[in-house]
Amino acid sequence: MERIDASEARDHIEMINRILAESQQRLCAGGEYFVAWGVGSAYITVLFQLANNKIVSDSALWSVPVVLVLCALFSIYRGRATRAALARSSLVQREFFNVLWLTIGLAFVSNIAVYMIFSGIASAAIWSVAEAIVLLYIGMHGNRRAQIAGVLVVASLIAANFVSRDIAGYVLGAGMLAGYAGFGISELLARE
Amino acid sequence: MDELLLSKVRLGVVAELLSFDWIAFSELARSLDVSNGNLGAHLSKLVEAGYVDEEKSFVNRRPLTRYRLTKRGREAFAEHVSQLQSLLEAAN
Numbered sequence: 001m002e003r004i005d006a007s008e009a010r011d012h013i014e015m016i017n018r019i020l021a022e023s024q025q026r027l028c029a030g031g032e033y034f035v036a037w038g039v040g041s042a043y044i045t046v047l048f049q050l051a052n053n054k055i056v057s058d059s060a061l062w063s064v065p066v067v068l069v070l071c072a073l074f075s076i077y078r079g080r081a082t083r084a085a086l087a088r089s090s091l092v093q094r095e096f097f098n099v100l101w102l103t104i105g106l107a108f109v110s111n112i113a114v115y116m117i118f119s120g121i122a123s124a125a126i127w128s129v130a131e132a133i134v135l136l137y138i139g140m141h142g143n144r145r146a147q148i149a150g151v152l153v154v155a156s157l158i159a160a161n162f163v164s165r166d167i168a169g170y171v172l173g174a175g176m177l178a179g180y181a182g183f184g185i186s187e188l189l190a191r192e
Numbered sequence: 193m194d195e196l197l198l199s200k201v202r203l204g205v206v207a208e209l210l211s212f213d214w215i216a217f218s219e220l221a222r223s224l225d226v227s228n229g230n231l232g233a234h235l236s237k238l239v240e241a242g243y244v245d246e247e248k249s250f251v252n253r254r255p256l257t258r259y260r261l262t263k264r265g266r267e268a269f270a271e272h273v274s275q276l277q278s279l280l281e282a283a284n
Contacts, residue, residue: 004198006283009276012203016273019207019223 003159034079034184036118040071042176045124049169052120068108075104099137103130119164124172128157130169145190149183194272196241201226201234206269209261214247217257233251235259243268 004012044064050056107130110118118126132153139147156175160168197203204224209215223233238244241263248257261269 004193004276006280007278009283012200013273013276013280015200015204019204020211022223039239141229 011061030078031184031187033075033100034187035181036071036184038131038176038179038181038184040067041127042173043067043125045127045169045176046173048120048124049167049173052169053166065112068111072108096138100134103133104180106130116163121160121168121172124169125160126158128153128172128175131176132157135179135183145186146183149179149186152182153179154163193276194268196237196243197268197272201236202258203269203272204263205231205234205238205259206261206265208231209244209259210269212260214258214260217259238265241250267273 043164044067047056047064051058051061107126110126111123115123132150135146135150135153139150153175156171156179160171160175163171197206197219201224205220208220208223215232216262217228217235220235221228224231226234235244235246239246239259241264245262248276249254250256265273
């Protein structure tokens with residue numbers, strides 16, 4: 001029968017702790033999603049603000065559903081392309097994807113089907129809330145960049161509440177770009 | 193102590209599988225930094241003991257062998273870690 005001494009036991013326990021800590025932090029964020037949805041939501045938010053300020057005509061708003069559908073199609077395409085990788089993902093990664101899809105999905109539905117309640121700046125704010133939830137959830141698992149990005153989005157939400165209605169959309173859009181899309185770019189750079 | 197888990201590689205495999213649903217052979221080899229032959233031999237013992245489930249399939253026409261920790265393996269791991277900690281406490 002094999003024996004083990006205290007020194008080896010300590011070595012084994014340390015290895016287990018290291019493996020468990022690493023597996024919790026390996027949250028596959030998929031930078032492309034964040035860039036696509038960050039840029040898409042910022043575009044829509046800024047466009048609404050421009051239309052509201054009469055800088056562009058209301059006819060330009062027809063591009064909004066097109067951008068939303070493009071973002072959704074991109075997500076579906078990427079989801080299919082990464083299906084094999086997802087089959088190998090950890091439980092915490094799967095949980096992350098569930099949070100991501102539920103949050104972004106609900107924001108999508110709110111914009112498409114609940115536009116009477118979430119109209120104008122409120123619909124943009126819904127996106128910011130959804131994006132902040134996703135980023136802070138990733139941040140909770142030890143991703144410092146996601147924590148910073150999440151705080152940026154929340155800060156843009158709070159700032160938008162206090163600035164003039166003529167620029168609130170720009171503030172929210174800046175938060176989406178710097179926070180959500182910015183986090184996606186940082187993930188892509190980190191992957192390389 | 194569980195003799196099967198006295199091997200550092202096998203203990204590492206079980207620890208890796210602990211927080212995963214399924215994990216591919218290649219992922220395990222990369223995470224644990226062991227050769228394919230070495231890992232394969234250790235995994236066979238874990239599968240044989242009923243600690244780990246093995247599934248062979250094809251993804252995009254490429255073979256994929258993946259592994260999952262069984263309830264028995266999870267219980268054996270918990271018991272083994274508890275005994276390791278007892279040994280450490282006794283030594284301190």
